[in-house]
Amino acid sequence: MNNLLNKKILLIICGGISAYKSLELIRSFKKKGAQIKTILTNSAKQFVTPLSVTSLSQEKVYDDLFSLENESKMDHISLSRWSDVILVAPATANTIAKLSSGSSDDLASTVMLASDKNIFLAPAMNVRMWEHRSTKENITKLKNYGFSLIGPEVGDMACGEFGEGKMSEPEKIIEKIEDYFVSLSKNKKFKALVTAGPTREYIDPVRFITNKSSGKQGYELAKSLSKKGFQTTLISGPTNLEVEKNINFIEVETADQMFKETQKNLPADVAIFSAAVADFKVQKQQTEKIKKEDYLNLGLEKNIDILNYISNHNSLRPKLVIGFAAETIDLENNSKKKLIDKNCDWIIANDVSNKSIGFNSDFNEVTIFYKNKNMKEEKLSLKRKSEISDEIVDRVLDQLN
Numbered sequence: 001m002n003n004l005l006n007k008k009i010l011l012i013i014c015g016g017i018s019a020y021k022s023l024e025l026i027r028s029f030k031k032k033g034a035q036i037k038t039i040l041t042n043s044a045k046q047f048v049t050p051l052s053v054t055s056l057s058q059e060k061v062y063d064d065l066f067s068l069e070n071e072s073k074m075d076h077i078s079l080s081r082w083s084d085v086i087l088v089a090p091a092t093a094n095t096i097a098k099l100s101s102g103s104s105d106d107l108a109s110t111v112m113l114a115s116d117k118n119i120f121l122a123p124a125m126n127v128r129m130w131e132h133r134s135t136k137e138n139i140t141k142l143k144n145y146g147f148s149l150i151g152p153e154v155g156d157m158a159c160g161e162f163g164e165g166k167m168s169e170p171e172k173i174i175e176k177i178e179d180y181f182v183s184l185s186k187n188k189k190f191k192a193l194v195t196a197g198p199t200r201e202y203i204d205p206v207r208f209i210t211n212k213s214s215g216k217q218g219y220e221l222a223k224s225l226s227k228k229g230f231q232t233t234l235i236s237g238p239t240n241l242e243v244e245k246n247i248n249f250i251e252v253e254t255a256d257q258m259f260k261e262t263q264k265n266l267p268a269d270v271a272i273f274s275a276a277v278a279d280f281k282v283q284k285q286q287t288e289k290i291k292k293e294d295y296l297n298l299g300l301e302k303n304i305d306i307l308n309y310i311s312n313h314n315s316l317r318p319k320l321v322i323g324f325a326a327e328t329i330d331l332e333n334n335s336k337k338k339l340i341d342k343n344c345d346w347i348i349a350n351d352v353s354n355k356s357i358g359f360n361s362d363f364n365e366v367t368i369f370y371k372n373k374n375m376k377e378e379k380l381s382l383k384r385k386s387e388i389s390d391e392i393v394d395r396v397l398d399q400l401n
């Protein structure tokens with residue numbers, strides 16, 4: 001089966017001696033039916049000509065961040081949106097350093113900074129450049145940001161030295177990109193549901209009970225699931241976060257609405273309940289704005305416990321039910337208790353007593369408690385919520401497969 005047919009590949013060629021291999025890459029991708037657009041860095045043009053690249057790709061070559069003609073269509077954004085995947089081959093030490101620091105001073109680095117696609121790097125450089133501590137640290141950072149590496153290989157280099165730093169051969173690069181598309185289509189059979197954000201429990205038309213949840217961790221989880229090929233539904237309380245277009249997004253306000261939508265969108269293979277659902281709602285929501293004195297008579301009643309309901313429901317229960325716990329004290333015991341009480345498979349616990357992580361932060365540190373592994377716990381140390389999400393989704397895939 002041809003896994004690359006009609007796939008859209010944005011190939012970024014940097015200024016390294018192995019740029020000549022990119023021509024072979026373009027030829028092979030085209031032969032397999034992929035569509036290729038290319039960006040050449042300024043240095044790349046010293047190694048391969050735009051004319052040979054355009055002849056092989058049968059597309060125009062992009063190279064200028066400030067091109068009046070191209071930017072009328074916002075190429076620095078649209079090229080990434082167009083692509084299914086971005087491949088940088090060869091990836092130079094310089095471009096790797098720029099990516100790891102978020103620098104964006106040319107079209108290639110700007111497109112990648114503005115991208116939410118999977119980016120594969122095929123590094124190629126002299127062995128000393130590859131082994132330099134700064135390159136090593138940059139690579140570690142990029143892996144944490146979710147970049148995937150292909151190679152480099154050990155062998156004789158163009159500079160006459162021997163060691164690690166050779167760009168992988170085009171066949172190997174193509175095989176890795178094909179593998180990626182195969183796993184994406186395999187994971188398409190999986191359905192995922194994520195709840196996120198706070199809920200609002202209305203007192204009257206203008207006032208409500210809510211909490212500090214920003215929804216960031218849940219949105220990142222939905223993004224990671226969708227990136228890995230899952231058919232993903234995100235049911236969210238009010239936030240001001242953006243949602244990717246591949247995600248089936250359902251916006252709700254109250255716990256009751258979230259419960260209704262959750263039921264409607266099950267069964268699924270995995271459900272991750274990261275929403276901070278208000279425990280209580282007002283017994284009798286007023287249709288008119290209430291007066292000060294009436295506050296004293298606000299009767300509360302318990303909201304439905306969505307996680308508990310779903311994980312104990314025979315026909316709705318997903319194969320894998322994951323709950324979140326935000327704890328300020330005794331994280332371990334409270335999480336283990338929740339794991340049992342709510343009959344879920346994993347609890348992902350945050351210690352929200354630490355103000356710099358958790359609620360509203362882009363960073364998090366979590367501990368996963370696994371019921372199906374004898375309550376074993378696993379800590380995912382402090383990192384971006386996007387990276388935490390990728391790691392959680394890798395574990396979800398291991399479990400489902």
Ligand SMILES: Cc1cc2nc3c(=O)[nH]c(=O)nc-3n(C[C@H](O)[C@H](O)[C@H](O)COP(=O)(O)O)c2cc1C
Nearest residue numbers: 014015016017018041043044092093094095124125
């Ligand atoms: C002949 C020659 C070969 C080079 N080969 C490499 C290489 O294989 N890998 C690399 O990282 N840099 C290599 N460089 C250095 C890069 O071209 C240089 O760092 C440049 O700034 C990279 O720009 P770019 O990352 O925007 O493409 C080479 C330079 C020259 C002059």
